[in-house]
Amino acid sequence: MALSTVLETPGAGFNFENATRNAALEGLFGGGQTPKPLKTGTTIAGVVFKDGVVLGADTRATSSEVVADKMCAKIHYISPNIYCCGAGTAADTEKTTDLLSSNLSIFSLNSGRNPRVVMAVNILQDMLYRYHGQIGANLILGGVDCTGNHLYTVGPYGDINKVPYLAMGSGDLAALGILEDGFKHNLELEEAKELVRASIHAGIMSDLGSGNNTDICVITKQGVDYIRPYQESEYKDKRNIKYRYRPGTTPVLTEKVVTLKLEVVQEAVQKMDTA
């Protein structure tokens, strides 16, 4: 039986038609700017521990200096044993991980096997390299398969690194400081969770692009524990005054009522069994 097209690379090789079109479009907005893609401005981290992998992420999505989403999910599902944290352009990380997830489930159904982390990484690398950095996705891929516990990072140009611990995003230096200090091989589950939580917290406090809550995803041979949020932000927005507006505060300038003339064409009654 022919394998589905999932693992075939498109025949055209480098396909940059849209990149030149986008550059041409830049000039057409009459002095204004092309819509800026939403960047997540993030802190994401991952740690390999004794029984599996722990991934962590903050939950703030920024659109230049404004917080667009206070509770966005940056840990994406790839397969039952592989999850991926994404930093960079929000749409790119979403779509790339979705595409990868669909392709891997087709593969699983075809071959009857759980996908391995190396497969996911290679498919991502192929795709991102083909687009030569135009897809702004910085990903941390973590998972557990039959060969062990793995943590990889994939950059937007298609470079990969296999590492025991890592942080990415705009808050990566703050998070990496905590990871460098606290990481040891073969950590226990609770220690690993605390290390990842502390590193994301450092990113949240030191980096303006990261903030709000912390999400954690623990992947082991037994299964996945996706804790969202793992740690809620300690800052609650409680206001002093209640801001309420009576009905009628917004002035109604004009009102137009159009009655819909309806005819009963057919009536059928069906009794529900509510016993």
Add this chain to the structure above:
Amino acid sequence: FVSEMLSAQGFGGPGKMKEYHYAGAVENRFSPYAFNGGTVLAVAGEDFAIVASDTRLSEGYSIHSRDSPKCYKLTDTTVIGCSGFHGDCLTLTKIIDARLKMYKHSNNKTMTSGAIAAMLSTILYSRRFFPYYVYNIIGGLDEEGKGAVYSFDPVGSYQRDTYKAGGSASAMLQPLLDNQIGFKNMEGVQHLPLTQEKAVQLVKDVFISAAERDVYTGDALRVCVITKDGINEQTIPLRKD
């Protein structure tokens, strides 16, 4: 049999590769300005004025300081809030302080809020072609003891207002103030005069909202309440993330 070398540039052959532009010498211009973030706000009441600012000093995505208030006391009845480029804020306030001293020694009286505003306008315009990158808002009491707010642009254009927000989150605060203090976009609401307590609570709430959605605003809020009895300062914590 002659074969021609096809150059990479402008080759519209089978691969249809478009022109590849080599950038050549790249010049990195030095910019004399930096944006250090921060938001200021001033409200004028019947017999009081409030000047409030957050205390976060940032650059890019990093925080330089969590305790750098942007309100500066000028006289017993005037406070100025400056946000924008911190270097220019510091120099400008030093210049204003010096000019206040000179005026006091020449005229044997303290400058009034209106006079300080007029003077600041000339100081800013004197640097019309290399501006102070500062958004100023002066809050204080006028000669009659009523609250006064003067808002400026970086080159000295100013006007007297009842309330004004400036700085990075100004676009988020100003509409809320327009609604709650100016009663704009509302009908059938009683126009009660603004009391000092309600004004202070409103300022605190408005900054909590700004800290939620603006990354450059946060850490703490410094509120200066100016009345005929003097200037009262309070510091309230805001979100630090």
